[in-house]
Amino acid sequence: MVQGTTSDAGKSILVTALCRILARHKVGVAPFKPQNMALNSAVTIEGGEIGRAQAVQAEACYLPASVAMNPVLLKPNSDCGSQVIVNGRAIGNMQAKEYHEFKPELLETVTDAHRALQEKYSVVVVEGAGSPAEINLREHDIANMGFAERVDCPVIIVADIDRGGVFAHLLGTYELLSESEQQRVKGFVINRFRGDVSLLESGLRWLEERTSVPVLGVIPYIQNLHIEAEDSISQNQKDNAASRYQQLKVVIPAYPRASNHTDFDVLRMHPQVDCQFMKGVQQFNGADLIILPGSKSVRSDLQWLIESGWQAIIERHLRLGGKVVGICGGFQMLGKAIHDPDAVESAAGSSNALSLLNMETTLTGEKTLRNVQGVSVDKHIPVTGYEIHAGVSQGEALDSPVFSISHKDSSETFFDGAINQDNTVLGTYIHGVFDQPELLDSLLQWAGLATVEAFDYPAYRGQQIDRLATEVEKALPFELLKSLLSLPVEKA
Structure with a gap:
């Protein structure tokens, strides 16, 4: 021991x-x-x-x-x-x-x-x-x-x-x-x-x-x-010499109960990406992509996000042509509202969300836990990952899904995620989407990186x-x- x-x-x-x-x-x-x-x-x-x-x-x-x-x-x-x-x-x-x-x-x-x-x-x-x-x-x-x-x-x-x-x-x-x-x-x-x-x-x-x-x-x-951090956000960044070609700037709001931030280790290691976690909006000086990570207490983190001024930052970022991604709890925040009638995470009630996707989420007592595999809807690029979330999302936004997936132990196919009509806001429940080299390349190109240098994160890890x-x-x-x-x- x-x-x-x-x-x-x-x-x-x-x-x-x-x-x-x-x-x-x-x-x-x-x-x-x-x-x-x-x-x-x-x-x-x-x-x-x-x-x-x-x-x-x-x-x-x-x-x-x-x-x-x-x-x-x-x-x-x-x-x-x-x-x-x-x-x-x-x-x-x-x-x-x-x-x-x-x-x-x-x-x-x-x-x-x-x-x-x-x-x-x-x-x-x-x-x-x-x-x-x-x-x-x-x-x-x-x-x-x-x-x-x-x-x-x-x-x-x-x-x-x-x-x-x-x-x-x-x-x-x-x-x-x-x-x-x-x-x-x-x-x-x-x-x-x-x-x-x-x-x-x-x-x-x-x-x-x-x-x-x-x-x-x-x-x-x-x-x-x-090596992936156990809990706290790792302070290790890639070597400065390896970072001289950084061409895409990614900012991740570090709200109090952010979870599974290891989803973004690949971005922090990628030689062309400058990926930063930020708490205060005063640090924000523009970005190509803003990512909302998962959350263990999604309504309270949403409240923190709004009260800290990040909602205004995100809305301005989109007006200036930037892109936004939400993962898991961050995906839920992109909708119009989050409901917690049974006090699953906090006091019972509802919260108005960012209204960037036309959907609402209801938190449920039973947590979704599953490994998934499938393809992206637009380019049929393979995806594997896992889901860990309490909540069911519904709304018109889900009619434009991001992935077609199945459980690893089932042949049944279903859809995940949503992307808006302007092709600027994307959300998914799947953790690990950035880890796969081909899908990573596609997402970085979508975010604004014209020519992507191949980076095999699983091999690097x-x-x-x-x-x-x-x-x-x-x-x-x-x-x-x-x-x-x-x-x-x-x-x-």
Whole structure:
């Protein structure tokens, strides 16, 4: 189990790297995170919902994502509450205190999911959540040491030296653990180190003498590495040298509950695209394309969008010849109204939307979760992706759909999305539409890029996972991993 001294210490990245290292050495391996809190999610092979990071880790293992890899997912919809998803399905919304009291019932759920993976794979690499030293959350813990103790799992602890105070982070975390928890810590890992490792040696010796826990490795800071972010919007952009040909400007309003922003990683990496997330309209200085992303709380994010001045910006942008795309919740915002009669996301009621498409959406208690495939209506370009949304849209705008699609487990065909008569506003429920090279080229041309340079984002993403694994394996050699995992290596 990989635990971290803080959020964003490198747990997800390290698990991704370990999964790819083991898979490349023909070890049957799968990722696991008992409890995740994130607004970025993915649809699994079973049609359930898990955290996006575990889907990336599954890709690192050359596996399809499964609900067993993340049995509990929390999707925050307020400062004190979240939608709770168990084994891929939403069971309702809970306030923080209510969920804390509910956690003991989930311990069997996460243990059973972990056991199911253990029965199929030689190694299960577990990712913790936040920090194991959060004293106020120790009781009923299912995400860190509480889970490790339950399944008798050895632990390594990772810290990010780029934040500063790495020895305080590691020592403080270790000393706040109970004696039995300390005994299962098999080593420390220092992440994102810049410079000469020999300068760390005195500190490493001191830490090992103080704790009797070895420092297993020091992972270097990997420049311009792109691995999909677990939740927060990644600050990594493409290398400036690779950005000199940028010809299309894309702006994405970053509303408070924006979800699945990894949909746009491909745009941030594309050499011809300048893609920026923006909160305040004062930063806006024109664009070719404005994209409204998904939202976990679509009516409140819509209100934020309007009150922040983005509606006026979008309307002016269209008058000046710009294009607008809405994905999932952003698609719903493009309509005339959003209704929530059953208080699915917030207080019951209705909200006037942007009125850029002639349709209305009613939020429903049952969430649509499905992997889809099909073609674009206009050019018959293949599309694959996934849907995660609560709501049904109706109206004349849907008579001009964008995609003809089917479920991956069904031959029934249906239509998705809408495009306006002026060919300037486009919406879809499908996540991942920009990831496919041919469809990406078509959408960028529609947005105003005259000549598009080919960019295969799925291949690039795989190359980045390989690059990460190669660098981490230099710091944590396979022979060391075999010792930590008590492997005789078994063929997958």
